[in-house]
Amino acid sequence: MSKYTPTVEMGLDRMRERARGNFDLRWMNANPAGWGHTATPGPTGLRLRDVETGHYARVPEHGSDHGSMAPRGCFVPDGTRSLGMYTMNEMSEVWADNAGLLYDEAVVRQWNSVTDVPWHKLEKLPDDIERAVCQMCTGLTEVEFVAGDMPAKWLCRINHDFHEVKLFLATQIMDEARHLDVFRKRALANGGGLMMASPGQEELLATILEAPDYTTASALMHIFGEGFVLTLFREGEFLAPTEVEKTIFRLCMQDEARHVAYGVKHLKYFLERHPDRAEQIHKILDLGEQAMFALTLEPQTSEPRAILAGGGLANIELGMARMAFIYAKQVREYLRRLEVAGLDREPRLTIPKEIPFDELAA
Amino acid sequence: MTDTIFPSTAWFQALARRMEHDWAAYRALGSIDCTMVVRVDAPAGPDLHEIVFEGFKVRSVRRLARLDDAAPDHFVLEASLDTWREMIENIQVNAGPDLTHSLNYLTFPDYPMRVTGPDQLEVDAFYRYNQSLQRFFNGAAVVPTVYAA
Numbered sequence: 001m002s003k004y005t006p007t008v009e010m011g012l013d014r015m016r017e018r019a020r021g022n023f024d025l026r027w028m029n030a031n032p033a034g035w036g037h038t039a040t041p042g043p044t045g046l047r048l049r050d051v052e053t054g055h056y057a058r059v060p061e062h063g064s065d066h067g068s069m070a071p072r073g074c075f076v077p078d079g080t081r082s083l084g085m086y087t088m089n090e091m092s093e094v095w096a097d098n099a100g101l102l103y104d105e106a107v108v109r110q111w112n113s114v115t116d117v118p119w120h121k122l123e124k125l126p127d128d129i130e131r132a133v134c135q136m137c138t139g140l141t142e143v144e145f146v147a148g149d150m151p152a153k154w155l156c157r158i159n160h161d162f163h164e165v166k167l168f169l170a171t172q173i174m175d176e177a178r179h180l181d182v183f184r185k186r187a188l189a190n191g192g193g194l195m196m197a198s199p200g201q202e203e204l205l206a207t208i209l210e211a212p213d214y215t216t217a218s219a220l221m222h223i224f225g226e227g228f229v230l231t232l233f234r235e236g237e238f239l240a241p242t243e244v245e246k247t248i249f250r251l252c253m254q255d256e257a258r259h260v261a262y263g264v265k266h267l268k269y270f271l272e273r274h275p276d277r278a279e280q281i282h283k284i285l286d287l288g289e290q291a292m293f294a295l296t297l298e299p300q301t302s303e304p305r306a307i308l309a310g311g312g313l314a315n316i317e318l319g320m321a322r323m324a325f326i327y328a329k330q331v332r333e334y335l336r337r338l339e340v341a342g343l344d345r346e347p348r349l350t351i352p353k354e355i356p357f358d359e360l361a362a
Numbered sequence: 363m364t365d366t367i368f369p370s371t372a373w374f375q376a377l378a379r380r381m382e383h384d385w386a387a388y389r390a391l392g393s394i395d396c397t398m399v400v401r402v403d404a405p406a407g408p409d410l411h412e413i414v415f416e417g418f419k420v421r422s423v424r425r426l427a428r429l430d431d432a433a434p435d436h437f438v439l440e441a442s443l444d445t446w447r448e449m450i451e452n453i454q455v456n457a458g459p460d461l462t463h464s465l466n467y468l469t470f471p472d473y474p475m476r477v478t479g480p481d482q483l484e485v486d487a488f489y490r491y492n493q494s495l496q497r498f499f500n501g502a503a504v505v506p507t508v509y510a511a
Protein backbone atom coordinates (compact mmCIF):
# COMPACT_ATOMS: atom_id res chain seq x y z
CA MET A 1 0.00 0.00 0.00
CA SER A 2 1.34 3.43 -0.94
CA LYS A 3 2.24 5.85 1.80
CA TYR A 4 1.00 8.68 -0.41
CA THR A 5 -2.49 9.95 -1.18
CA PRO A 6 -4.08 9.19 -4.59
CA THR A 7 -3.42 12.82 -5.61
CA VAL A 8 0.29 12.51 -4.90
CA GLU A 9 0.42 9.10 -6.56
CA MET A 10 -1.15 10.55 -9.69
CA GLY A 11 1.44 13.34 -9.65
CA LEU A 12 4.25 10.81 -9.33
CA ASP A 13 2.85 8.83 -12.27
CA ARG A 14 2.89 11.97 -14.38
CA MET A 15 6.44 12.72 -13.36
CA ARG A 16 7.49 9.20 -14.38
CA GLU A 17 5.90 9.73 -17.79
CA ARG A 18 7.79 13.01 -18.22
CA ALA A 19 11.04 11.36 -17.14
CA ARG A 20 10.47 8.95 -20.04
CA GLY A 21 10.05 11.88 -22.40
CA ASN A 22 6.26 11.71 -22.66
CA PHE A 23 5.03 15.26 -22.40
CA ASP A 24 1.46 16.49 -22.94
CA LEU A 25 2.09 19.85 -24.66
CA ARG A 26 -1.55 20.28 -25.71
CA TRP A 27 -1.55 23.66 -23.93
CA MET A 28 0.83 24.94 -26.59
CA ASN A 29 -1.94 24.95 -29.20
CA ALA A 30 -5.01 25.16 -27.01
CA ASN A 31 -5.91 28.73 -27.91
CA PRO A 32 -5.11 29.35 -31.60
CA ALA A 33 -7.52 32.29 -31.83
CA GLY A 34 -5.60 34.07 -29.10
CA TRP A 35 -2.09 33.38 -30.45
CA GLY A 36 0.02 35.83 -32.46
CA HIS A 37 -1.21 38.87 -30.57
CA THR A 38 0.99 41.95 -30.36
CA ALA A 39 0.64 45.34 -28.74
CA THR A 40 2.20 48.71 -29.37
CA PRO A 41 2.86 50.97 -26.39
CA GLY A 42 1.27 54.42 -26.48
CA PRO A 43 2.98 57.66 -25.43
CA THR A 44 2.67 56.77 -21.74
CA GLY A 45 3.60 53.13 -21.98
CA LEU A 46 1.65 49.92 -22.46
CA ARG A 47 -1.94 50.52 -21.37
CA LEU A 48 -4.87 48.13 -21.09
CA ARG A 49 -6.37 49.60 -24.23
CA ASP A 50 -3.14 48.80 -26.07
CA VAL A 51 -3.36 45.08 -25.26
CA GLU A 52 -7.12 44.54 -25.18
CA THR A 53 -7.53 44.37 -28.93
CA GLY A 54 -8.84 41.78 -31.40
CA HIS A 55 -9.59 38.46 -29.73
CA TYR A 56 -8.94 39.93 -26.29
CA ALA A 57 -11.18 42.96 -26.72
CA ARG A 58 -14.36 40.89 -26.93
CA VAL A 59 -16.18 41.51 -23.68
CA PRO A 60 -19.24 39.27 -23.50
CA GLU A 61 -22.61 40.83 -22.67
CA HIS A 62 -23.11 37.80 -20.46
CA GLY A 63 -19.94 36.76 -18.64
CA SER A 64 -18.58 33.22 -19.07
CA ASP A 65 -20.50 30.62 -17.14
CA HIS A 66 -17.50 28.50 -16.14
CA GLY A 67 -17.44 30.47 -12.90
CA SER A 68 -13.66 30.32 -12.53
CA MET A 69 -10.94 32.95 -12.42
CA ALA A 70 -9.71 31.91 -15.86
CA PRO A 71 -8.72 35.09 -17.72
CA ARG A 72 -10.90 36.39 -20.56
CA GLY A 73 -9.58 35.19 -23.90
CA CYS A 74 -7.79 32.01 -22.76
CA PHE A 75 -8.88 28.40 -23.36
CA VAL A 76 -10.75 26.98 -20.38
CA PRO A 77 -10.52 23.15 -20.18
CA ASP A 78 -13.69 21.16 -19.60
CA GLY A 79 -14.09 20.23 -15.99
CA THR A 80 -12.54 23.43 -14.65
CA ARG A 81 -14.35 23.89 -11.38
CA SER A 82 -16.62 26.82 -10.74
CA LEU A 83 -15.80 28.87 -7.68
CA GLY A 84 -19.51 29.44 -7.22
CA MET A 85 -19.13 33.06 -6.18
CA TYR A 86 -19.62 35.13 -9.33
CA THR A 87 -23.20 36.29 -9.27
CA MET A 88 -22.73 39.48 -11.29
CA ASN A 89 -22.47 38.09 -14.77
CA GLU A 90 -24.18 40.73 -16.89
CA MET A 91 -21.87 43.31 -18.44
CA SER A 92 -24.45 46.05 -17.94
CA GLU A 93 -24.39 45.47 -14.17
CA VAL A 94 -20.83 46.77 -13.82
CA TRP A 95 -19.44 48.04 -17.11
CA ALA A 96 -18.29 51.53 -17.95
CA ASP A 97 -16.57 52.32 -21.25
CA ASN A 98 -13.88 54.26 -19.42
CA ALA A 99 -13.05 51.57 -16.82
CA GLY A 100 -9.82 50.39 -18.49
CA LEU A 101 -8.67 53.93 -19.19
CA LEU A 102 -9.35 54.96 -15.58
CA TYR A 103 -7.45 51.93 -14.31
CA ASP A 104 -4.38 52.91 -16.32
CA GLU A 105 -4.75 56.49 -15.15
CA ALA A 106 -5.10 55.40 -11.53
CA VAL A 107 -1.96 53.29 -11.55
CA VAL A 108 0.21 55.99 -13.09
CA ARG A 109 -1.23 58.77 -10.90
CA GLN A 110 -0.70 56.99 -7.57
CA TRP A 111 0.82 58.96 -4.71
CA ASN A 112 1.56 58.24 -1.10
CA SER A 113 1.10 60.03 2.18
CA VAL A 114 4.58 59.15 3.37
CA THR A 115 6.67 61.16 0.93
CA ASP A 116 4.36 63.16 -1.36
CA VAL A 117 2.97 65.52 1.27
CA PRO A 118 5.38 68.26 2.47
CA TRP A 119 4.84 67.43 6.14
CA HIS A 120 7.90 69.48 7.07
CA LYS A 121 5.88 72.57 6.16
CA LEU A 122 3.31 71.99 8.93
CA GLU A 123 3.19 74.99 11.19
CA LYS A 124 1.55 75.80 14.48
CA LEU A 125 -1.90 77.19 13.80
CA PRO A 126 -4.24 79.24 16.01
CA ASP A 127 -6.16 76.89 18.30
CA ASP A 128 -9.57 77.41 16.63
CA ILE A 129 -8.11 76.79 13.16
CA GLU A 130 -6.28 73.64 14.25
CA ARG A 131 -9.46 72.33 15.87
CA ALA A 132 -11.44 73.05 12.71
CA VAL A 133 -8.86 71.30 10.52
CA CYS A 134 -8.78 68.31 12.88
CA GLN A 135 -12.59 68.02 12.96
CA MET A 136 -12.72 68.19 9.18
CA CYS A 137 -10.04 65.47 8.98
CA THR A 138 -11.93 63.35 11.54
CA GLY A 139 -15.04 63.48 9.36
CA LEU A 140 -13.12 62.66 6.20
CA THR A 141 -11.27 59.79 7.90
CA GLU A 142 -14.67 58.41 8.92
CA VAL A 143 -16.37 58.75 5.54
CA GLU A 144 -13.65 57.98 3.04
CA PHE A 145 -13.34 54.25 3.37
CA VAL A 146 -16.96 53.59 2.48
CA ALA A 147 -15.68 53.99 -1.05
CA GLY A 148 -13.31 51.12 -0.24
CA ASP A 149 -15.79 48.92 1.61
CA MET A 150 -18.55 49.33 -0.96
CA PRO A 151 -16.52 48.15 -4.00
CA ALA A 152 -14.91 45.44 -1.85
CA LYS A 153 -18.37 44.13 -0.99
CA TRP A 154 -19.21 43.64 -4.67
CA LEU A 155 -15.79 42.97 -6.19
CA CYS A 156 -15.66 39.26 -5.38
CA ARG A 157 -19.06 38.75 -7.05
CA ILE A 158 -18.11 40.25 -10.41
CA ASN A 159 -17.44 37.82 -13.28
CA HIS A 160 -13.77 37.74 -14.23
CA ASP A 161 -14.56 38.54 -17.84
CA PHE A 162 -15.07 42.13 -16.67
CA HIS A 163 -11.54 42.48 -15.37
CA GLU A 164 -11.25 46.14 -16.45
CA VAL A 165 -13.92 47.00 -13.89
CA LYS A 166 -12.41 44.76 -11.22
CA LEU A 167 -8.99 46.32 -11.72
CA PHE A 168 -10.40 49.83 -11.57
CA LEU A 169 -12.35 49.08 -8.38
CA ALA A 170 -9.18 47.65 -6.85
CA THR A 171 -7.41 50.97 -7.49
CA GLN A 172 -10.33 52.78 -5.93
CA ILE A 173 -9.98 50.69 -2.76
CA MET A 174 -6.30 51.65 -2.61
CA ASP A 175 -7.18 55.31 -3.24
CA GLU A 176 -9.59 55.30 -0.34
CA ALA A 177 -7.08 53.58 1.91
CA ARG A 178 -4.72 56.46 1.14
CA HIS A 179 -7.40 59.04 1.90
CA LEU A 180 -8.25 57.48 5.24
CA ASP A 181 -4.55 57.32 6.01
CA VAL A 182 -3.67 60.88 4.99
CA PHE A 183 -6.54 62.58 6.83
CA ARG A 184 -5.83 60.59 9.97
CA LYS A 185 -2.16 61.54 9.72
CA ARG A 186 -3.01 65.22 9.34
CA ALA A 187 -5.30 65.12 12.38
CA LEU A 188 -2.58 63.53 14.49
CA ALA A 189 0.44 65.43 13.21
CA ASN A 190 0.16 69.01 14.39
CA GLY A 191 -0.72 69.16 18.08
CA GLY A 192 -4.41 68.35 17.66
CA GLY A 193 -6.04 64.95 17.27
CA LEU A 194 -9.18 63.16 16.23
CA MET A 195 -12.36 64.86 17.36
CA MET A 196 -16.08 64.01 17.05
CA ALA A 197 -17.52 61.24 14.87
CA SER A 198 -20.58 61.94 12.76
CA PRO A 199 -23.85 60.02 13.26
CA GLY A 200 -25.14 61.85 10.18
CA GLN A 201 -22.38 60.36 8.06
CA GLU A 202 -23.17 56.90 9.35
CA GLU A 203 -26.74 57.28 8.03
CA LEU A 204 -25.42 58.01 4.56
CA LEU A 205 -22.81 55.25 4.76
CA ALA A 206 -25.48 52.72 5.74
CA THR A 207 -27.63 53.74 2.78
CA ILE A 208 -24.69 53.11 0.44
CA LEU A 209 -23.63 49.81 1.99
CA GLU A 210 -27.20 48.49 2.21
CA ALA A 211 -28.14 49.38 -1.38
CA PRO A 212 -29.89 46.38 -2.95
CA ASP A 213 -27.60 46.00 -5.96
CA TYR A 214 -24.30 47.26 -7.30
CA THR A 215 -25.63 49.84 -9.75
CA THR A 216 -27.83 51.60 -7.20
CA ALA A 217 -24.96 51.51 -4.71
CA SER A 218 -22.66 52.94 -7.40
CA ALA A 219 -25.07 55.72 -8.37
CA LEU A 220 -25.36 56.70 -4.74
CA MET A 221 -21.69 56.45 -3.91
CA HIS A 222 -19.73 57.23 -7.08
CA ILE A 223 -21.94 60.00 -8.43
CA PHE A 224 -23.77 61.41 -5.44
CA GLY A 225 -21.49 60.78 -2.47
CA GLU A 226 -18.10 61.11 -4.14
CA GLY A 227 -19.34 64.01 -6.24
CA PHE A 228 -20.23 65.90 -3.05
CA VAL A 229 -16.93 64.90 -1.44
CA LEU A 230 -15.06 66.03 -4.55
CA THR A 231 -16.44 69.52 -3.95
CA LEU A 232 -15.45 69.23 -0.28
CA PHE A 233 -11.90 68.39 -1.33
CA ARG A 234 -11.86 71.42 -3.62
CA GLU A 235 -13.16 73.45 -0.70
CA GLY A 236 -10.48 71.96 1.53
CA GLU A 237 -7.79 73.13 -0.87
CA PHE A 238 -9.44 76.54 -1.03
CA LEU A 239 -9.54 76.91 2.75
CA ALA A 240 -6.20 75.22 3.48
CA PRO A 241 -4.15 77.13 6.05
CA THR A 242 -0.81 75.69 4.88
CA GLU A 243 0.79 74.03 1.87
CA VAL A 244 0.39 70.69 3.66
CA GLU A 245 -3.42 70.67 3.57
CA LYS A 246 -3.39 72.19 0.11
CA THR A 247 -1.32 69.31 -1.24
CA ILE A 248 -3.44 66.69 0.53
CA PHE A 249 -6.71 68.02 -0.84
CA ARG A 250 -5.35 68.51 -4.35
CA LEU A 251 -4.10 64.91 -4.49
CA CYS A 252 -7.33 63.49 -3.08
CA MET A 253 -9.40 65.62 -5.47
CA GLN A 254 -7.78 63.93 -8.46
CA ASP A 255 -8.57 60.44 -7.17
CA GLU A 256 -12.15 61.36 -6.36
CA ALA A 257 -12.75 62.77 -9.84
CA ARG A 258 -11.68 59.40 -11.33
CA HIS A 259 -14.20 57.56 -9.18
CA VAL A 260 -16.95 59.98 -10.19
CA ALA A 261 -16.03 59.52 -13.87
CA TYR A 262 -16.45 55.74 -13.57
CA GLY A 263 -19.79 56.11 -11.77
CA VAL A 264 -21.22 58.46 -14.39
CA LYS A 265 -20.18 56.25 -17.29
CA HIS A 266 -21.41 53.09 -15.57
CA LEU A 267 -24.84 54.57 -14.91
CA LYS A 268 -24.98 55.79 -18.52
CA TYR A 269 -24.12 52.31 -19.82
CA PHE A 270 -26.66 50.71 -17.50
CA LEU A 271 -29.55 53.08 -18.25
CA GLU A 272 -29.01 52.83 -22.01
CA ARG A 273 -29.73 49.11 -21.66
CA HIS A 274 -32.22 49.21 -18.81
CA PRO A 275 -34.18 52.48 -19.06
CA ASP A 276 -36.93 50.85 -17.01
CA ARG A 277 -34.58 50.81 -14.01
CA ALA A 278 -34.35 54.62 -13.81
CA GLU A 279 -37.04 54.70 -11.15
CA GLN A 280 -34.97 52.44 -8.93
CA ILE A 281 -32.03 54.82 -9.24
CA HIS A 282 -34.26 57.79 -8.42
CA LYS A 283 -35.45 56.05 -5.28
CA ILE A 284 -31.96 55.41 -3.91
CA LEU A 285 -31.01 59.00 -4.73
CA ASP A 286 -34.09 60.16 -2.75
CA LEU A 287 -32.66 58.41 0.28
CA GLY A 288 -29.15 59.69 -0.34
CA GLU A 289 -30.24 63.29 -0.73
CA GLN A 290 -32.13 63.20 2.55
CA ALA A 291 -29.17 61.71 4.39
CA MET A 292 -26.74 64.16 2.80
CA PHE A 293 -28.88 67.19 3.58
CA ALA A 294 -29.10 66.19 7.24
CA LEU A 295 -25.36 65.67 7.22
CA THR A 296 -24.67 69.05 5.64
CA LEU A 297 -26.32 70.75 8.60
CA GLU A 298 -24.68 68.63 11.29
CA PRO A 299 -22.54 70.93 13.50
CA GLN A 300 -19.39 68.79 13.41
CA THR A 301 -19.61 68.78 9.61
CA SER A 302 -20.56 72.37 8.79
CA GLU A 303 -19.09 74.45 11.63
CA PRO A 304 -15.40 73.60 11.16
CA ARG A 305 -15.67 74.60 7.51
CA ALA A 306 -17.40 77.84 8.48
CA ILE A 307 -14.56 78.61 10.90
CA LEU A 308 -12.00 78.05 8.16
CA ALA A 309 -14.02 80.03 5.62
CA GLY A 310 -14.39 82.93 8.05
CA GLY A 311 -10.75 82.84 9.11
CA GLY A 312 -11.47 81.93 12.72
CA LEU A 313 -14.15 81.24 15.32
CA ALA A 314 -14.84 84.96 15.73
CA ASN A 315 -16.02 85.09 12.12
CA ILE A 316 -17.96 81.83 11.99
CA GLU A 317 -21.17 83.56 10.82
CA LEU A 318 -19.34 85.24 7.99
CA GLY A 319 -17.82 81.88 7.12
CA MET A 320 -21.24 80.24 7.05
CA ALA A 321 -22.51 82.87 4.61
CA ARG A 322 -19.38 82.48 2.47
CA MET A 323 -20.00 78.75 2.28
CA ALA A 324 -23.53 79.06 0.93
CA PHE A 325 -22.29 78.84 -2.63
CA ILE A 326 -20.57 75.52 -1.96
CA TYR A 327 -23.82 73.68 -1.36
CA ALA A 328 -25.34 75.18 -4.52
CA LYS A 329 -22.25 74.13 -6.45
CA GLN A 330 -22.47 70.57 -5.10
CA VAL A 331 -26.10 70.24 -6.16
CA ARG A 332 -25.51 71.85 -9.56
CA GLU A 333 -22.58 69.56 -10.41
CA TYR A 334 -24.50 66.51 -9.12
CA LEU A 335 -27.43 67.27 -11.43
CA ARG A 336 -25.10 67.88 -14.38
CA ARG A 337 -23.31 64.56 -13.82
CA LEU A 338 -26.62 62.71 -13.77
CA GLU A 339 -27.54 64.52 -16.96
CA VAL A 340 -24.42 63.05 -18.61
CA ALA A 341 -25.51 59.62 -17.34
CA GLY A 342 -28.93 60.13 -18.91
CA LEU A 343 -30.95 60.72 -15.75
CA ASP A 344 -33.05 63.87 -15.49
CA ARG A 345 -33.01 64.34 -11.77
CA GLU A 346 -33.89 68.01 -11.47
CA PRO A 347 -37.69 67.52 -11.39
CA ARG A 348 -37.25 64.80 -8.77
CA LEU A 349 -34.73 66.60 -6.54
CA THR A 350 -35.82 66.24 -2.90
CA ILE A 351 -33.53 68.91 -1.46
CA PRO A 352 -33.26 72.65 -2.15
CA LYS A 353 -30.93 73.69 -4.96
CA GLU A 354 -29.46 76.33 -2.72
CA ILE A 355 -29.62 77.24 0.94
CA PRO A 356 -31.00 80.77 1.44
CA PHE A 357 -28.67 81.77 4.27
CA ASP A 358 -29.71 85.42 4.07
CA GLU A 359 -33.39 84.57 4.42
CA LEU A 360 -32.74 82.15 7.25
CA ALA A 361 -30.61 84.70 9.08
CA ALA A 362 -33.23 87.47 8.73
CA MET B 363 16.15 85.78 -22.62
CA THR B 364 13.49 87.70 -24.54
CA ASP B 365 10.10 88.41 -23.06
CA THR B 366 7.14 86.42 -24.32
CA ILE B 367 3.71 87.95 -24.69
CA PHE B 368 0.84 86.57 -22.65
CA PRO B 369 -1.50 85.38 -24.05
CA SER B 370 0.11 83.94 -27.15
CA THR B 371 0.86 80.60 -28.75
CA ALA B 372 4.55 81.25 -28.07
CA TRP B 373 3.86 81.69 -24.34
CA PHE B 374 2.03 78.37 -24.03
CA GLN B 375 4.70 76.68 -26.15
CA ALA B 376 7.29 77.99 -23.72
CA LEU B 377 5.38 76.26 -20.91
CA ALA B 378 5.20 73.11 -23.05
CA ARG B 379 8.99 73.18 -23.39
CA ARG B 380 9.30 73.54 -19.62
CA MET B 381 7.11 70.46 -19.32
CA GLU B 382 9.46 68.47 -21.54
CA HIS B 383 12.43 69.75 -19.57
CA ASP B 384 10.69 68.68 -16.35
CA TRP B 385 9.78 65.24 -17.70
CA ALA B 386 10.71 63.32 -14.55
CA ALA B 387 8.48 65.48 -12.37
CA TYR B 388 5.50 65.05 -14.69
CA ARG B 389 6.22 61.32 -14.89
CA ALA B 390 5.95 61.20 -11.11
CA LEU B 391 2.59 62.99 -11.19
CA GLY B 392 1.24 60.61 -13.82
CA SER B 393 -0.01 60.89 -17.35
CA ILE B 394 -2.45 63.58 -18.37
CA ASP B 395 -4.87 63.27 -21.27
CA CYS B 396 -7.15 66.22 -21.74
CA THR B 397 -7.74 69.36 -23.76
CA MET B 398 -7.66 72.69 -21.99
CA VAL B 399 -8.86 75.90 -23.55
CA VAL B 400 -7.47 79.03 -21.92
CA ARG B 401 -9.69 82.05 -22.36
CA VAL B 402 -8.28 85.46 -21.56
CA ASP B 403 -10.77 88.31 -21.45
CA ALA B 404 -8.78 91.34 -22.52
CA PRO B 405 -9.93 94.86 -23.37
CA ALA B 406 -9.47 94.01 -27.06
CA GLY B 407 -11.78 91.02 -26.71
CA PRO B 408 -11.50 87.37 -25.68
CA ASP B 409 -8.40 85.41 -26.63
CA LEU B 410 -8.60 81.60 -26.83
CA HIS B 411 -5.81 79.04 -26.87
CA GLU B 412 -6.25 75.27 -27.00
CA ILE B 413 -3.61 73.16 -25.26
CA VAL B 414 -3.80 69.39 -25.82
CA PHE B 415 -2.04 67.25 -23.21
CA GLU B 416 -1.07 63.68 -23.99
CA GLY B 417 0.90 61.46 -21.68
CA PHE B 418 3.65 63.54 -20.12
CA LYS B 419 3.77 66.35 -22.62
CA VAL B 420 1.82 68.87 -24.67
CA ARG B 421 0.81 67.47 -28.03
CA SER B 422 -0.31 70.76 -29.55
CA VAL B 423 -0.96 74.42 -28.89
CA ARG B 424 -3.08 76.55 -31.16
CA ARG B 425 -4.93 79.81 -31.10
CA LEU B 426 -8.67 79.49 -31.67
CA ALA B 427 -10.79 82.00 -33.52
CA ARG B 428 -13.81 80.82 -31.54
CA LEU B 429 -14.64 78.20 -28.93
CA ASP B 430 -16.55 76.09 -31.46
CA ASP B 431 -13.19 75.33 -33.11
CA ALA B 432 -11.94 73.51 -30.01
CA ALA B 433 -11.83 69.70 -29.81
CA PRO B 434 -15.26 68.44 -28.68
CA ASP B 435 -13.88 67.10 -25.39
CA HIS B 436 -12.39 70.03 -23.55
CA PHE B 437 -12.74 72.29 -20.56
CA VAL B 438 -12.29 76.04 -20.53
CA LEU B 439 -10.28 77.95 -17.95
CA GLU B 440 -11.33 81.57 -18.19
CA ALA B 441 -10.49 84.83 -16.47
CA SER B 442 -9.74 88.45 -17.15
CA LEU B 443 -6.28 89.44 -18.32
CA ASP B 444 -5.72 91.14 -14.97
CA THR B 445 -6.47 87.92 -13.10
CA TRP B 446 -4.17 85.87 -15.33
CA ARG B 447 -1.47 88.48 -14.89
CA GLU B 448 -1.80 88.48 -11.12
CA MET B 449 -1.57 84.68 -11.05
CA ILE B 450 1.47 84.53 -13.32
CA GLU B 451 3.27 87.28 -11.40
CA ASN B 452 2.51 85.52 -8.13
CA ILE B 453 3.98 82.28 -9.51
CA GLN B 454 7.07 84.19 -10.66
CA VAL B 455 7.62 85.92 -7.32
CA ASN B 456 7.15 82.74 -5.26
CA ALA B 457 8.48 80.15 -7.73
CA GLY B 458 4.98 78.67 -7.55
CA PRO B 459 1.64 80.01 -6.36
CA ASP B 460 1.10 81.08 -2.79
CA LEU B 461 -1.95 79.77 -0.94
CA THR B 462 -4.36 82.17 -2.64
CA HIS B 463 -3.16 81.86 -6.23
CA SER B 464 -3.44 78.14 -7.00
CA LEU B 465 -5.70 77.18 -9.89
CA ASN B 466 -8.16 75.53 -7.54
CA TYR B 467 -8.23 78.52 -5.20
CA LEU B 468 -8.93 80.91 -8.03
CA THR B 469 -11.61 78.77 -9.69
CA PHE B 470 -13.44 77.22 -6.74
CA PRO B 471 -15.82 80.14 -6.07
CA ASP B 472 -16.24 80.66 -9.85
CA TYR B 473 -14.52 84.01 -9.38
CA PRO B 474 -12.09 85.45 -10.40
CA MET B 475 -11.51 82.37 -12.60
CA ARG B 476 -14.05 79.92 -13.92
CA VAL B 477 -13.97 76.39 -15.29
CA THR B 478 -16.63 75.52 -17.82
CA GLY B 479 -17.11 72.76 -20.36
CA PRO B 480 -19.56 71.08 -22.69
CA ASP B 481 -20.56 68.74 -19.85
CA GLN B 482 -19.68 68.10 -16.22
CA LEU B 483 -17.32 65.20 -16.95
CA GLU B 484 -15.20 67.53 -19.06
CA VAL B 485 -15.13 70.05 -16.22
CA ASP B 486 -14.20 67.20 -13.88
CA ALA B 487 -11.07 66.59 -15.99
CA PHE B 488 -9.75 69.85 -14.54
CA TYR B 489 -10.07 68.28 -11.08
CA ARG B 490 -8.71 64.90 -12.23
CA TYR B 491 -5.43 66.35 -13.54
CA ASN B 492 -5.17 69.31 -11.21
CA GLN B 493 -1.65 68.68 -9.90
CA SER B 494 -0.26 68.35 -13.41
CA LEU B 495 -2.11 71.44 -14.66
CA GLN B 496 -0.86 73.42 -11.68
CA ARG B 497 2.69 72.33 -12.43
CA PHE B 498 2.21 73.30 -16.07
CA PHE B 499 1.35 76.88 -15.09
CA ASN B 500 4.11 76.87 -12.47
CA GLY B 501 6.44 76.70 -15.47
CA ALA B 502 5.64 80.40 -15.92
CA ALA B 503 8.09 81.08 -13.07
CA VAL B 504 10.95 80.96 -15.56
CA VAL B 505 9.25 82.44 -18.62
CA PRO B 506 9.87 86.21 -18.77
CA THR B 507 6.46 87.57 -19.67
CA VAL B 508 4.97 90.78 -20.97
CA TYR B 509 1.26 91.27 -21.24
CA ALA B 510 -0.89 92.06 -24.24
CA ALA B 511 -2.23 95.57 -24.11
